[in-house]
Structure formats: structure tokens, C-alpha cells
Amino acid sequence: MSLSEAIAEVDIEMIAKFFNTTVSTNFIKFPFFEVVNMLLANVKLTGSARGALLGAVFTTVTLPITNYRYCQSVGIPVELGSLYKAYWPTVLRDIVYGICRNNVSTALLKTYPGLNESRSGRFVLMFLTVLASCVISGKLHI
Numbered sequence: 001m002s003l004s005e006a007i008a009e010v011d012i013e014m015i016a017k018f019f020n021t022t023v024s025t026n027f028i029k030f031p032f033f034e035v036v037n038m039l040l041a042n043v044k045l046t047g048s049a050r051g052a053l054l055g056a057v058f059t060t061v062t063l064p065i066t067n068y069r070y071c072q073s074v075g076i077p078v079e080l081g082s083l084y085k086a087y088w089p090t091v092l093r094d095i096v097y098g099i100c101r102n103n104v105s106t107a108l109l110k111t112y113p114g115l116n117e118s119r120s121g122r123f124v125l126m127f128l129t130v131l132a133s134c135v136i137s138g139k140l141h142i
Helices: 003-008 012-040 047-074 087-111 113-117 119-138
Strands: none
Touching: 012 047, 047 087, 087 113, 087 119, 113 119
16 A cells, blocks of 8 residues: 555544553553563572563553454454454563563663763663564564
């Protein structure tokens, strides 16, 4: 499908409805991710193992929420099987994201040890960590 064909298929009402769905879902998902990440920080695992566990827990718990909200926003029936639709590609992407988050953050703090000592430093740390993790996990073609 070309970009112009895709644009022709949506209108402002559809965009607004999907935006509301996405925002409300993300207000649940991303704080949950950060809480699980903080809890796992105290678990004696390597950064990669911790990231893999984080990605698996996050996807397993939140994918039904995402899929339910998606079905509601596009007006298709919600069935039990649709709640875990695309589970394996999603969990693999989120595992890669979790591993990247832990390893990139660790590498940045090792390279720039004072980064975590100020608000602006913590902002830069989080921004670069999330950016790198999104780019790397988004490059997967599962």
C-alpha cells in the first residue's frame, strides 16, 4: 500500500479515537514497565538475563490490554485468542528492548559515571538509553 492510499483510508475521527486508545493504554503499560524494571534491579541476574525476564513479564502482562484496546478502537470483536495475538514477535521484540535498556544504561554509566548525579544527566541517560533500545528492538524483522 502506498502512503497516499494509507492516508486516504483514515480520517481525523479515526485518528483521534486511536490516539485516545494509545495514550490511555500507555499510561498503564509504561509505568508498569518501569516498576518491574526497578523490582528486577534487586534480583541477582546478569543485565541481559534481567532484560530478558523484564521483556517477557512486560509483554505477558500488558499484551492483552493492548490487544483489547486495539480491538475496541477499530470495532472488531474481542475474543480470548485475540488477546495474545502476535505474542511471540512482540515478546521477542520486548526481550531485546529489555536487554538493550539494561546494557545501554550500564555502558553509559560506566563511560560517564557522573551522568546519574543531576536531573539533566538523568534525563540524558534515560533519553539515550530509551532511544538506543527503541532503535535496536525496532530493527527486528520477526
